[in-house]
Amino acid sequence: MQKKIYYFDHAATTPIRREVLAAMNPYFSKEFGNPSNLYELSRRAKSAIVEATKKIADTLGCQTEEFVFTGSATEANNITIQGIAKANREKGNKIIISNVEHKSVLATCQALKKEGFEIQELGVGTDGLLRPSDLEKALDEKTILVSIIYADSETGSTQPIKEFSSIIKKFKEAHRKATPYFHTDATQAVAYLDTDVNELGVDLITLSAHKIYGPKGVGGLFVRKGVEISPLIFGGGPRGKLRAGTENVSGIVGFGEAVRLIKSEKETKSKQIKFLRDKLEKGIFESIPKVVLNGHPIKRLPNFLNVSILDIEGEALLLHLDEKGIYVSTGSACNSESLEPSYILTALGRPYEFIHGSIRFTLGKDTKTADVEYLLRELPKIVKTLRQISPLNLDLKQKTEMSQPKAFIGGQTPHFLRKKE
Amino acid sequence: MKKKITKPRKIRPDVVNKFTGNTWAYSKVVKSHFFKPRNLLWDNPDGKKFDAEGIVGSPACGDVMRVWLNIDAKKDRIKEFKWRTFGCASAIAATSMLSVIITERGGMKIDKAMKILPQDIMKRLGGLPDRKIHCSVLGDKALRAAINDWFKKTNQNERIAVEGTKVLDPNTKVTEADIEEAVLEGAVTLEAVQKRTKVGIGYPECLPAVEELIRFYKEKYFGREK
Numbered sequence: 001m002q003k004k005i006y007y008f009d010h011a012a013t014t015p016i017r018r019e020v021l022a023a024m025n026p027y028f029s030k031e032f033g034n035p036s037n038l039y040e041l042s043r044r045a046k047s048a049i050v051e052a053t054k055k056i057a058d059t060l061g062c063q064t065e066e067f068v069f070t071g072s073a074t075e076a077n078n079i080t081i082q083g084i085a086k087a088n089r090e091k092g093n094k095i096i097i098s099n100v101e102h103k104s105v106l107a108t109c110q111a112l113k114k115e116g117f118e119i120q121e122l123g124v125g126t127d128g129l130l131r132p133s134d135l136e137k138a139l140d141e142k143t144i145l146v147s148i149i150y151a152d153s154e155t156g157s158t159q160p161i162k163e164f165s166s167i168i169k170k171f172k173e174a175h176r177k178a179t180p181y182f183h184t185d186a187t188q189a190v191a192y193l194d195t196d197v198n199e200l201g202v203d204l205i206t207l208s209a210h211k212i213y214g215p216k217g218v219g220g221l222f223v224r225k226g227v228e229i230s231p232l233i234f235g236g237g238p239r240g241k242l243r244a245g246t247e248n249v250s251g252i253v254g255f256g257e258a259v260r261l262i263k264s265e266k267e268t269k270s271k272q273i274k275f276l277r278d279k280l281e282k283g284i285f286e287s288i289p290k291v292v293l294n295g296h297p298i299k300r301l302p303n304f305l306n307v308s309i310l311d312i313e314g315e316a317l318l319l320h321l322d323e324k325g326i327y328v329s330t331g332s333a334c335n336s337e338s339l340e341p342s343y344i345l346t347a348l349g350r351p352y353e354f355i356h357g358s359i360r361f362t363l364g365k366d367t368k369t370a371d372v373e374y375l376l377r378e379l380p381k382i383v384k385t386l387r388q389i390s391p392l393n394l395d396l397k398q399k400t401e402m403s404q405p406k407a408f409i410g411g412q413t414p415h416f417l418r419k420k421e
Numbered sequence: 422m423k424k425k426i427t428k429p430r431k432i433r434p435d436v437v438n439k440f441t442g443n444t445w446a447y448s449k450v451v452k453s454h455f456f457k458p459r460n461l462l463w464d465n466p467d468g469k470k471f472d473a474e475g476i477v478g479s480p481a482c483g484d485v486m487r488v489w490l491n492i493d494a495k496k497d498r499i500k501e502f503k504w505r506t507f508g509c510a511s512a513i514a515a516t517s518m519l520s521v522i523i524t525e526r527g528g529m530k531i532d533k534a535m536k537i538l539p540q541d542i543m544k545r546l547g548g549l550p551d552r553k554i555h556c557s558v559l560g561d562k563a564l565r566a567a568i569n570d571w572f573k574k575t576n577q578n579e580r581i582a583v584e585g586t587k588v589l590d591p592n593t594k595v596t597e598a599d600i601e602e603a604v605l606e607g608a609v610t611l612e613a614v615q616k617r618t619k620v621g622i623g624y625p626e627c628l629p630a631v632e633e634l635i636r637f638y639k640e641k642y643f644g645r646e647k
Contacts, residue, residue: 316455391506
C-alpha cells in the first residue's frame with residue numbers, strides 16, 4: 001500500500017484531475033487524427049482543439065485566434081521575449097523586466113543582452129512588490145517590451161499589473177507609439193486571480209496546464225491581435241503561424257478543460273484555500289519561535305506561504321518532512337543543483353542565512369484541514385530536533401540588512417557569489 | 422542454439438547515489454546518521470566541560486560546524502567528540518560520521534586525527550553526490566580547528582597546523598585554497614581552473630605549482646585515476 005502523502009508543493013506541479021483526464025482519454029488512441037487533415041477523423045481532432053481554445057479564450061476574454069498552444073510556459077515566455085525582440089528590432093532594443101521573473105524570462109533576457117539588447121530589471125521591495133513609479137522612470141522610446149510576472153513562484157506576491165498597464169498605455173498615447181508591448185506570466189496566478197486580458201490591459205499572457213490540474217507538456221500564450229512577433233519554431237502550417245508542429249491534441253483538450261474548471265471554481269476554492277493557508281500560517285507562527293514571513297503579507301496568492309525558519313537549513317528540513325510524507329520546497333542553496341540560494345528571496349533583500357532556512361508551502365484545491373493539522377503537528381517537532389543539532393542562534397531583529405558575503409572560512413566569498421565575479 | 426536473453430536494464434532515477442545505487446537522495450549510511458546523529462551535543466555547551474572547541478563555516482554560506490573535544494593528554498588521544506551542525510543532510514551526516522571515526526576504538530591519536538581527509542569521511546558514508554562534497558570538507562576543518570585550540574591551551578604551539586592559504590599568483594592573489602575550491606566545483610584541468618580563477622595568466626611562473634595542486638586536490642576529492 002502506498003503511504004499517504006501530504007502534498008504542499010502545488011506551485012511545482014499538480015496532479016491531473018479526474019475530469020481533465022476523462023476529457024483527454026479519447027485523444028490518445030481512438031481520436032488520434034492529425035488536426036491538419038481534412039477527413040472526418042482529423043476534423044474531430046481539429047474541433048476538439050477549437051473547443052479547448054474557446055474555453056481558454058472565454059477565461060481570458062480574448063478571441064480564439066489570439067491564443068497559441070506551446071509545449072510549456074517556458075516556451076511561451078521564450079516566444080514572447082525572443083519573438084518580440086526579433087520582430088521589433090528596428091523600433092528599439094530595450095526590454096524591461098523585474099528581478100523576480102521566472103528563470104525562462106531571466107535566462108532569455110541574459111541571452112539577448114549578448115545580442116545587443118538592453119535589459120533593465122526593476123527591483124522588488126522587501127515586501128516582494130514592484131513600485132509602479134519605477135516603471136514610469138524606466139520607460140523610454142527604445143522600450144519594445146515590458147514583461148512583469150503576475151505572481152512570483154517563490155512567495156506568490158502579486159504585482160499591480162493593472163497599474164503597470166495603465167502607465168504603459170499613457171506612455172504609448174503620449175508618444176503615439178504601438179510599443180512597448182506588455183506581457184505577464186500568469187502561470188501561478190491564473191487559478192486565483194482575474195485574467196481577463198482587457199481588464200488587465202496586457203498584450204501577452206503566459207499560461208501553463210500542469211499548475212492547474214492539467215497535463216504536463218502544454219502551455220499557451222495569448223498574443224493580442226496586432227502585436228508584431230516572430231516565430232521561433234518554423235515548419236508546416238499557414239504563413240505567420242506562431243508555432244509550427246502537430247498539435248498535442250490530448251494535452252490541449254486537457255488544458256482547455258482544466259482552465260474551464262479552474263474558472264468555474266475560482267471564487268469558492270480561493271476562499272477555502274486561503275482559509276487553510278491562514279490557519280497554517282497562524283499555526284506556524286504560534287508554535288515555532290523565530291520565523292519570518294517571505295513576501296507580501298496580504299497581496300499574495302491565497303495558496304502561498306513562504307517562511308524562513310531561522311537556525312536550521314531548508315534541505316535538512318525538507319528531508320525530515322519527506323520522511324513524514326510531507327512534500328514542500330525550499331529556497332536553500334543546498335537544495336539546488338547550482339548550490340545557489342533562491343534569487344527571488346535574494347531579490348527581496350533577505351540575508352543568505354534566512355534564505356537557507358526558507359520553506360515554501362503551496363496548497364491546492366484538495367488540501368484538507370486534516371492535512372494542515374498533520375503538518376502543524378509534525379513541523380514543530382522537526383524544527384526542534386534540527387535546532388538542537390544546529391550551533392546557530394541568529395538574531396531575528398538585527399539581520400535586516402543583507403549579510404556580509406565575505407563570511408566564509410578565511411574571509412572568502414561564498415561559492416555562489418564567487419562564480420558571478 | 423538458444424538465443425541469449427538479455428535482461429532488461431533497470432531504469433534508474435537520476436537521484437541515485439553513484440557509489441551505492443540507492444534511490445534516496447543519499448546513501449543509507451547518510452540517511453541513518455542524518456536521522457539519528459551520533460555524539461551530538463544535546464545540552465547547551467557549558468564551556469568548562471570541554472578541553473577544546475573549534476568552529477568553521479558561516480550561516481551565510483549555509484554550513485556551520487562546531488566541534489567540542491575532550492582529550493586524554495597522557496595518551497594524546499581524543500576521548501570525546503561532540504558536535505553541532507547547521508547545514509543540509511550531508512553536512513549533518515558527515516559531522517556525525519566524523520565523530521564516530523574519531524571516537525571508535527578508544528579514541529583516535531591526535532596526530533592521526535589531524536590527517537583525516539574529507540574522502541575518509543565520504544568513504545565511510547558510502548559516498549556523497551559530487552556537488553555535496555563541499556559540505557563534508559568542513560568536518561575535518563572544524564576538527565583541526567578544535568585540535569589547534571587544544572594545542573594553544575596546552576602550550577604546544579609547535580604542533581599547531583596552519584590551513585594552507587599560500588598566495589600562488591601575486592597579480593591575481595589566487596591562493597592554494599582558491600585552487601582547492603575550483604577543483605571542488607569541478608574544474609579539474611589547468612584550463613578550467615584558469616578560466617575560473619585567472620591564475621597565472623600574467624604570471625606563468627606559478628603554473629607548474631598550480632598544476633601539481635590540481636592533481637593533488639583532484640586525487641584527494643575524486644580519487645586516483647584508474
